[in-house]
Every structure is written in structure tokens, then in C-alpha cells.
Amino acid sequence: MRFGIFSDVHANLEALSAVLEAYRSESVDKMYCLGDVVGYGANPNECATMVREVAEITILGNHDAAVAGRMDYSYYYEAARQALDAHASLLTDVNSQWLKELPYKHMLAEHAVLLCHGSPVRIEEFEYIFAPEQARECLPIFEQLGDITLIGHSHLCKVFALRPGEVHELAPEDFDLDPDYKYIVSVGSVGQPRDYDNRASYTVYDTEKRRFEFKRVEYDIDLAATKIFDSNLERNFGHRLFIGV
Numbered sequence: 001m002r003f004g005i006f007s008d009v010h011a012n013l014e015a016l017s018a019v020l021e022a023y024r025s026e027s028v029d030k031m032y033c034l035g036d037v038v039g040y041g042a043n044p045n046e047c048a049t050m051v052r053e054v055a056e057i058t059i060l061g062n063h064d065a066a067v068a069g070r071m072d073y074s075y076y077y078e079a080a081r082q083a084l085d086a087h088a089s090l091l092t093d094v095n096s097q098w099l100k101e102l103p104y105k106h107m108l109a110e111h112a113v114l115l116c117h118g119s120p121v122r123i124e125e126f127e128y129i130f131a132p133e134q135a136r137e138c139l140p141i142f143e144q145l146g147d148i149t150l151i152g153h154s155h156l157c158k159v160f161a162l163r164p165g166e167v168h169e170l171a172p173e174d175f176d177l178d179p180d181y182k183y184i185v186s187v188g189s190v191g192q193p194r195d196y197d198n199r200a201s202y203t204v205y206d207t208e209k210r211r212f213e214f215k216r217v218e219y220d221i222d223l224a225a226t227k228i229f230d231s232n233l234e235r236n237f238g239h240r241l242f243i244g245v
Contacts, residue, residue: 001111002027005187006202007034007152009051010063011041011087012191012241015200016050018219019190026204026215034152034187035061035102035117039080040237041191042227044087048095060102061117061152062126067091068099071124079234086232107146111207114146118153128154135160135184136167148183148205148212155189157201157214177210185212191224192237198244 004023009016023031033055038044044067051058066073067088073081091099104123105116114120119127121137129135129151138145142164157172161181177183188201195201199216206213225238 001029001207003111003113003205003207004028004031004202005034005115005150005205006031006190007117007187008036008061008155008189008191009033009041009047010036010039010189010191011044011047012200012219012224013041013043013046013050014220014224015191016047018217019200019202020050020054022202022215022217028204030056032056032115032150033058034115034150035059036063036152037061038067038084038087038091038099039063040083040233041224042231042233045090045092045095047191048091048098052095052098057106057115058098058102059106059115059117059152060099060104064099064102065126068096068102070100079236083233083237112147113205113207114144114149116149116151118151120145120149120151126153129160129184129186130154130156130158132160132167132169135162135169138162138184139164139167142182145182145184147177147210148185150203150205151184151186152189154186155192155194156186157188157195158184158186159212160184172214174211174213177212183212188214192241193244194240196244198242 228238
């Protein structure tokens with residue numbers, strides 16, 4: 001099967017629409033979202049509705065958890081808190097309830113694929129994995145990992161190959177899984193990339209070929225940013241879309 005996996009939409013309707021259109025040419029059988037559907041952008045309700053309709057499973061992200069009242073976000077910086085408060089007020093009852101019921105993780109057991117938002121270690125704390133030392137913290141739970149564990153949260157495309165006692169960072173390029181290793185892959189962000197590539201990020205995993213692919217697609221950044229500028233959201237949430245950071 002071919003799975004489409006994406007993460008960190010962050011209420012960016014233009015980026016999400018471009019990614020879903022791109023998936024139509026990828027012949028994917030199912031799509032999975034790794035969380036943070038809301039937060040930062042101008043269209044939380046529209047994005048929640050779209051993801052709810054297309055994703056087989058959506059994982060709870062930290063921004064989703066905040067909007068759904070499932071975590072304390074009082075320590076977030078002011079602009080982020082204001083965006084989360086605004087998004088909570090905009091969601092329909094259906095979308096709000098959907099966020100309240102999202103799982104922290106899900107194992108696609110038949111294909112040995114583990115889906116998480118952040119690190120699978122202390123999963124409710126939404127910790128990052130963007131460096132080898134952070135991936136190394138997963139070694140004690142090695143047997144609980146999938147052959148490939150897919151995460152979001154950092155908004156970066158990253159690949160780590162693990163086996164007992166070893167962690168290696170690989171280039172974020174298409175690759176075939178080596179049966180001697182397990183992998184942790186950060187899939188990047190649809191709606192707010194932070195790797196200095198402003199195109200929306202999405203990925204494909206072919207379970208039969210055991211091949212993972214990174215994809216990018218351009219979208220209407222001007223429109224996405226203008227919606228932010230015309231709202232009460234922090235203007236930097238729009239500015240950063242242009243430079244991908």
C-alpha cells in the first residue's frame with residue numbers, strides 16, 4: 001500500500017489544499033495526519049474539517065491538545081497563546097470534539113508503522129526529535145518502535161536510523177528501509193515549514209517496496225499570509241511563511 005503522511009498543517013488552508021491536490025497524483029491508498037492541524041494560521045476550522053474528512057487517522061498535536069483543553073499552554077509565548085484562544089473560539093462543535101478525541105499515537109501493526117506527533121518517549125509531553133541525541137532517547141523503547149516511526153512537531157525533515165546501541169542521522173532524502181535498522185522520520189510541515197524551504201512538505205511511504213519519499217509543493221503563500229495580516233493574529237506568523245522558517 002501507499003500511505004500519504006503529512007503533519008503540522010497549522011490552519012494554513014492554501015498549503016493543505018495544495019498538498020491534497022498533489023496527493024491525487026501519488027496514487028496513495030490512505031492518508032494519515034501527524035497532528036497540529038490548528039495553531040498560527042487563519043483557517044483552523046476549514047483545515048480541521050478537511051483533515052477530518054481525508055485522513056484515515058489523525059494524531060493529537062500539542063496545538064490541537066491546547067485548543068481542545070487537553071493541556072496547559074500558559075507557558076507558550078503570548079502570540080501563540082492568543083492564536084490558540086482564537087482558534088478555540090472559531091471551531092465548530094464537531095471539530096472541537098474531534099480534537100478532544102484524537103489519540104497520542106497509533107501503530108499500524110500490519111505494516112510496523114508507528115505514528116506520533118513528537119517523540120514516542122513521554123509521549124504526552126510532546127518532546128522534539130531533530131538531533132541524534134534526541135533520537136537516542138528512543139533506544140530504551142526500541143522494541144516498541146515501528147520499523148518506521150513517523151513524527152512531526154519540529155517542522156523539519158529528518159531521518160534517523162536506529163539499532164540497539166546505535167543512532168545515525170541520514171540525509172532527508174528518499175530511501176529504502178534496511179531490515180537491520182528501525183527508522184524515525186520527521187515528515188516536515190505542511191503549513192509552516194522551518195527548513196528555509198517555503199514549499200509545503202508532505203511524504204509517501206510504500207509499504208510493499210518499503211520506500212519512503214519526501215515531497216514538496218508550492219502554494220499561494222501571498223494569500224495565506226494576507227489572511228493572517230488581515231486578522232488579529234501575530235503578523236510574524238505570516239512573514240515567516242515566505243522564508244520557510
